Amino acid sequence: MLIPAEYRLINGSWLDVVPACLYRARANNHARQLARADWLIRNRSSGSYIATMQASRVRFLNRSPAPQQWLDAVGELLAAADGSIIYLPLSDLAPLHAELDLDADAYSQQSGLSAVPEPVQLEYAGRDCFRRPLWLVYDAAKAWARMRTAAEADGVRIQAISGYRSPYYQMGIFRRKIIRGMTVGDILAVNAAPGFSEHHSGRAIDIGTPGEPAAQECFENTPAFSWLNRNAARFGFRMSYPRGNAHGISYEPWHWLWIGSNQS
Numbered sequence: 001m002l003i004p005a006e007y008r009l010i011n012g013s014w015l016d017v018v019p020a021c022l023y024r025a026r027a028n029n030h031a032r033q034l035a036r037a038d039w040l041i042r043n044r045s046s047g048s049y050i051a052t053m054q055a056s057r058v059r060f061l062n063r064s065p066a067p068q069q070w071l072d073a074v075g076e077l078l079a080a081a082d083g084s085i086i087y088l089p090l091s092d093l094a095p096l097h098a099e100l101d102l103d104a105d106a107y108s109q110q111s112g113l114s115a116v117p118e119p120v121q122l123e124y125a126g127r128d129c130f131r132r133p134l135w136l137v138y139d140a141a142k143a144w145a146r147m148r149t150a151a152e153a154d155g156v157r158i159q160a161i162s163g164y165r166s167p168y169y170q171m172g173i174f175r176r177k178i179i180r181g182m183t184v185g186d187i188l189a190v191n192a193a194p195g196f197s198e199h200h201s202g203r204a205i206d207i208g209t210p211g212e213p214a215a216q217e218c219f220e221n222t223p224a225f226s227w228l229n230r231n232a233a234r235f236g237f238r239m240s241y242p243r244g245n246a247h248g249i250s251y252e253p254w255h256w257l258w259i260g261s262n263q264s
């Protein structure tokens with residue numbers, strides 16, 4: 001069951017549910033309903049707000065009667081909240097790859113990247129540097145909080161630029177670039193295909209420091225980066241794409257993956 005005090009994001013195949021208090025209404029006529037709600041249910045693909053929940057009562061945000069497929073999806077979502085399902089099936093990615101005309105197996109072989117299973121449940125880990133809610137899997141969220149505190153104690157400020165991102169978010173990047181005239185091949189040279197980003201795992205964080213541009217190579221010259229190099233491993237974090245990495249992915253000094261640790 002969903003307990004309001006727990007700040008969690010629950011993923012279903014179509015929909016997700018997030019604490020209503022963390023998100024702003026996008027339409028004036030929804031503000032009151034959202035303010036009274038415990039939970040907000042969104043369409044994962046478009047990001048649009050579908051319904052709210054107060055106690056266990058679901059109210060759709062649009063007046064028109066909810067189609068049966070939405071009602072079924074809400075039922076599926078609530079069932080997923082009991083923790084019995086850990087990851088969403090990778091088969092959910094097929095429609096996205098079909099839209100891009102992408103052969104996922106061939107892509108995986110060429111890139112050396114594997115499809116990344118998406119967790120059903122994510123934990124609120126504060127806000128990122130853009131004031132958006134930051135979502136991570138539970139253990140990564142705890143490790144991130146401990147690491148920030150330790151950095152702060154050493155006089156170093158680290159902040160999250162981005163944490164968990166869904167394959168639909170990644171798909172949005174592709175759709176926008178295609179509209180601007182890029183080919184899927186061009187985009188794949190810079191962005192992982194939807195379903196293949198470490199950010200889908202809820203274990204990856206792009207880390208920055210105040211006053212520096214987000215996700216730029218110059219991050220490597222900051223005290224924050226030297227601190228991470230010396231200390232991140234103690235908290236279970238590892239840089240995924242160092243210079244000259246085996247994946248041939250460009251150097252990303254800001255991108256760190258929580259791989260767990262028995263040292264801390």
Ligand SMILES: [Zn+2]
Nearest residue numbers: 204205206255
């Ligand atoms: Zn990243």
